[in-house]
Every structure is written in structure tokens, then in C-alpha cells.
Amino acid sequence: MNISFWLNGVNCHEEVEPDTLLIDLLRKKGCLSVKRGCETANCGLCTVLMDDRAVLSCSTLAARIEGKKIVTLEGMQREAKEFGSFIANEGAEQCGFCNPGFIMNVFAMLKEIKEPTEEQIKEYLAGNLCRCSGFVSQTSAILKFLKYKKAQEEA
Template identity: 35%
Template sequence: MINIKVNDKDYSVDVSPDMPILWVLRDVLGLTGTKFGCGLGVCGSCTVLLDGKAIRSCITPVSLVKDQNVISIEGVAGEHSTIQKAWEELNVPQCGFCQPGQVVSALALLKENPDPSDKDIDTAMSGNICRCGTYVRIRKAIHLAASMKNELHNTKGV
């Protein structure tokens, strides 16, 4: 049994220690929002957060996530909902397949850099491939989410 934390909930899973966290999420825990794309960690569709850092779940063994919190797309809510609101407002998704990884990567970026430049966004998101080419809308949505977060921070305590 391997003890892991996913979306702030504790789980014990009976899997091989070298099973990629992607398959633990999808096949064992039933959290199918995280997508399988290339299986090599280069397309970004399987991106999840591991203690706030974007990782590729298709190449990360479950044994490496002990004592850390994995956030999948299902866990992106609450304070992070500004990203989802920005995505919806700008109608970012087209086919939608890559979007869970895009949203999670954007969240990691905004946690590290709450006011990113275009270059910062392009660099942070470069590992996430969108077959539909919605990169311009993704960049705009990240800027919008950043401004929404900044608005929230500026109005607290007023």
C-alpha cells in the first residue's frame, strides 16, 4: 500500500511503486480529468501540481509523491477558480483535450509569478501543446486571471 494525498484528501492505493501517478489518478482513483497524451512527458496534457509545482504525471512514479499533495484538474477550485473564470470568459478551449494540463500549468505559473509578462507565460506554458492552436487565448486568459487575482488582493480588507 502506498499512501498519497490527492486534492487535499488522503488515499491508500495498492499499486506498484513505479506506476505513473497519471494511472493512479485515472484508473485507481477515478479522477479522469487529467489526460494521457504522449506518455513521454512532452505534450503537457497530463500536467498536475506536486506541492505547487507543475509535473508530468505520465512519467512520475507514484512512489515519488509520498508526503506531498497532488492537485489534479479536479482539485482546481476555490481560490483558483479565477483561472477557470478567465478560461470561460475568453472561451479558451476548442476541442478541450489539452485544457486540464493548460489550466494546471497556468495555476503553477500564477502561484510563482502573480503578474507574468507575455514572455513569462510563453516560457512557462511552452511544454503544453495545444493541437487546436489556442495559445493566444490561453495567454490572454492567464493575463485576465492574474488581473482578477490582483483585484481580489487589492480589495481585501477594504
């Protein structure tokens, strides 16, 4: 089956099998930030944005992205670098394996909730598995990033 979609701002056309998973298509197209973790839709490592909403690419058929806008971390380098500095400053990166999916979820959350509370942040990110940190430093990084962005908007 032939599908058309936008990947990180580029219009793409691909021939896929009906059972092709989105994660496999994205990795084939060079989006290596999209990682395989649990393959059971439980860890969040494969998170991408589909029309600005977080989806787990390990449990999404590629056929579902027809006409959609897909964004991976490769398509958000400037934003990821800005937010990544907050993660690093809080010591939240540890091994870094979960960071791409985590960052994608944070940006999806910020598109949905303009000023999330700490409780909303924890709830929104509950589907991200991080074995290194326990999320205290990630939550702190998000809160400091939000404060920084708010100060930028007010300036």
C-alpha cells in the same frame, strides 16, 4: 509497495507496483481530468501539482509521491471555474482537451511567479500542447485573469 499521500486534500493509502505510473494511479482513483496524450512527457495533458509544483504524471512513478500532496483539477474546482470563465470569454477553449493540464500549469506558475510577464507566461507554458488555438487566446485569458485577481486584491 504501500504508499501514503494526500490527493485533493484527502489522505490516501495505496498498494502499487514499483513501475506504476502516477497517471494510472490517479485515473484509477477517479481523477479523469488527468489525460493521456503523448505518453512521452511532451504535451502537458497529464499535468498535476505535487507539493504545489507542476509534474507530468505520465513520467512520474507513483512511488515518488510518498508523503506528497497531489492536486488534480478535481481538487481545484472553484479556482478552475473562476479561471475557466476567462478562457471561455477569450475563445481559448476550442476543443477543450488540453484545458485541464493547461489550467494546472497556470496555477503552478502563479504559485511560483506572483506577477508573471507575458514572456514568462509563454515560457512557462511552452510544454503544453494545444493543436487548436496557437496560445494567443490562452495568453490573453491569463493576462486578463491576472488583472482581475490584482484588482480583487486591491479592493
